Amino acid sequence: MTYTINRRSLLKASGALVLTSTLATPSILRAQTPTVKIGVLEPLTGNLAYNGNQCAAGAKFAAEAINAAGGIKSMGGAQVELVVVDAESRPEVAAAAVDTLVEAGVCAFTGASASALGLASSQAAAKYDLAQVFSVGTAEAIVERGLPNVFRFTPGVKKITAVALENLGLLNSAAGNPVKTAAIVHEDGPFGSQLAGIVEAELPKLGITIVEKIAHPTPHRDFNNIALRVKASKADILMPTNYLNEYTLMTRALQQQRVDLKAIYSILGGAASNIKFVRENNDIAQYVIDCNHWYDPNKEASKALTASVAAAGLDMTYDVMVAYAAIQVVADALERGASADRKAMIEALAASDFDGSIMPYGPTKFVNGDNVNSRPVNLQVRGDKIEVIFPKEYATIEAVFPRPNQG
């Protein structure tokens, strides 16, 4: 049998095909679940890779929870799709990665583990009217530039330091003021230097004299010198601010150089709130206190997150918590604004009074991009757990201060 295709039959067939396609397409679209893209900009490689990957995991858990609960209901149950990009622990890469997020069509993004990265990315995002919800970004410069696209959900260095010092004063006075002198050890980047400067100015108001202040680079290979200087200073208390790897080496060196301290009281300590540090260095971690970002462990969403993190074989760190919460904030803004338009997102976030995050905060209220109702908590390592000691309404254990003699 032979078929002949002439011009007329070809036109008929083409017309039928176009008609079929046109009629069929809406039904295909109706069958698809709408999606909305949220960017996650984190340092997945480089020096901050650990924090960045933990944050990316936290964001993923949040997106899964939101989608499982029906997605963004005001947008027809739109599913949250994360666009994860790597800042490589370098500010210039963080800034360039914003272009990738814009091209991918994100409505807003979260990030970026370190202030230096967040400063660069939010500056780059401002020209696109793209909102950045900071999961971690403690440097005050982040909210002092007047950028309308900046939303720092978690507390900054000033608030954290003020709360940490207030709680230190409470602990010290309750114990009969055994701590009279302090040594400060901090990493020499903007985060550690700014924090150390505030502590240096404020600590004398608690009647505690600073007898030593030591800055160190990141990474740093040897902490024996620092331990020797702390020992020679005869400080009662050590106040460190640095990242996980350096914190681990520092506490080991303190032990090896037999530095006798009444307490190690960290502010945004990289390891003191890290269960991995507690697990792998259990002896030296005991009674270490930290003031840091942390979730409310009693909330149902927090319990579910803890279970998900354990099931994934990950460590429950503050990075996971804050990244999870930041995605919750963005999702809430999408719900309220019912739009993925970038400018609409900025307006929705600016007006946010979200009260359902896993963090122990009041309703979100951004003033000049800073969430005035955020707050840090105090934690203490006890046994193989990290317990909450302040604020009292979230406390899971009574603080031990000063720590028992380590000899």
Add this chain to the structure above:
Amino acid sequence: MSSLILPAMLNGLTMGAVYALIALGLTLIYGVLHIINFAHGSLLMLGLYAAYFLYHFFGLDPYLAIIVVVPAFFVLGYVLQRGIIAPMSAGSEQNVLLVTLALALAIDNLALYFWTSNTRTVDIAYAYDTVEVLGAYLTLGRVIAFGAALAVAALMWLFMTRTRTGAAIRAVAIEKRGAEIVGIDVGHTYAICFGIGTACVALAACLLLPTFYVTPQVGYTFVLVAFTTVVMGGMGSLPGALAAGLLLGVIEAVGGLFLGESLGQIGIFLAFILTLLFKPSGLLGRRAV
């Protein structure tokens, strides 16, 4: 502050021993193959992971892991040189640079992919033990590394000067074509040399693990100072690498004490620049292998 100088110097010496151990393999590879091995830090990281996993999965002490890790890394180095670096570089030293750089990128990113960026440490009973020397507390693991650095430098020197393989390596280093003419298998000798250099860095990794952490980025923490050690000691000089490593450790420690830990690093590079200015061949450059 004066009471801290001696403890700082002694601690610096032990840290310098770690630098020397890492640099010994690097200087051997440069001295013979004229390869500036950018993958050296990545191989250190691999060695740390190998020792870590042997401890984690089999409970093998990092010092005992030496008997497994060092021979394995000799084979790895041999295969890398024979199977990847030599064929891909096609005899061009510029190509070798790029190949080792590519290797470093590949190894680092594969480590990140498979082992994630998690920081890992070993919690062994003697991790916090110290040795008291002249009133200073020195980390036991570092004291062992100090002894090992002296022993390894001596053994390598003996190997290079007293064995037929060592003589072959030196011959290839001095005159490749001449060595070929007298019947030395140059490709095999190159691979042996790369294997020894890689085994050295694996040994350094096993000795470092009890006192340090492991991440996919850990190589970068040491590789810059290792290159500085090699150049300062005299490229290709084993005694030079040992002397420069120890010296840099002391300079870094004392510099950190007086200038602060951030500025103390300047001492390393100041010493490096002064060495290049007044003795461009390095501290013991004339005695290159």
